[in-house]
Amino acid sequence: AQTVTQSQPEMSVQEAETVTLSCTYDTSESDYYLFWYKQPPSRQMILVIRQEAYKQQNATENRFSVNFQKAAKSFSLKISDSQLGDAAMYFCAYGGGGATNKLIFGTGTLLAVQP
Amino acid sequence: DAGITQSPRHKVTETGTPVTLRCHQTENHRYMYWYRQDPGHGLRLIHYSYGVKDTDKGEVSDGYSVSRSKTEDFLLTLESATSSQTSVYFCAIGGAANTGELFFGEGSRLTVL
Numbered sequence: 478a479q480t481v482t483q484s485q486p487e488m489s490v491q492e493a494e495t496v497t498l499s500c501t502y503d504t505s506e507s508d509y510y511l512f513w514y515k516q517p518p519s520r521q522m523i524l525v526i527r528q529e530a531y532k533q534q535n536a537t538e539n540r541f542s543v544n545f546q547k548a549a550k551s552f553s554l555k556i557s558d559s560q561l562g563d564a565a566m567y568f569c570a571y572g573g574g575g576a577t578n579k580l581i582f583g584t585g586t587l588l589a590v591q592p
Numbered sequence: 593d594a595g596i597t598q599s600p601r602h603k604v605t606e607t608g609t610p611v612t613l614r615c616h617q618t619e620n621h622r623y624m625y626w627y628r629q630d631p632g633h634g635l636r637l638i639h640y641s642y643g644v645k646d647t648d649k650g651e652v653s654d655g656y657s658v659s660r661s662k663t664e665d666f667l668l669t670l671e672s673a674t675s676s677q678t679s680v681y682f683c684a685i686g687g688a689a690n691t692g693e694l695f696f697g698e699g700s701r702l703t704v705l
Binding site for chain 2: 483510512520521522527568577578580581582584
């Protein structure tokens, strides 16, 4: 069975600085998706970034980028120029290549942004 | 934003009572999901549906049942609520083809006393 591990329960970053959140996963599949979701205090789940496993190029969305290491089964999220609004719980998620779109989530990393 | 509505958004109930949470979507999507979120566990899949009257279990399905009589509605029922089912429940629908992402509702906080 696939698993997703986030080993950092909490992280802190100064405003305008860069922070990296870690995620590792385990799977025997070769085709899959990886995601980072953000959950602010409003509780809404917001997709931050996604990565297809077949793509070697790391995904980027504005200040958010990933370091996808397929062989190492690692999928870290880098937030550049951190802003107060980035403070949230961040979840890493794995989606298999099948049709059901079921996602498996890590336990989350709570990010605090210090002014 | 995906049109997903959960109701109720908050509910307090007592042990042993039945509870039904409703998820309504306006996206006509085939796949719908119920997750629960608990501290230290992230989000865990309870049940999912891949069409009207077609459902399957997730990793934490014990004590829960689901029904889907219409494409737009997916109901989660706790037949006899227990304190261990105190949680935040999220409904989600599958994203566009070939993207793999899920779109989530705003969550329903259930407290079982």
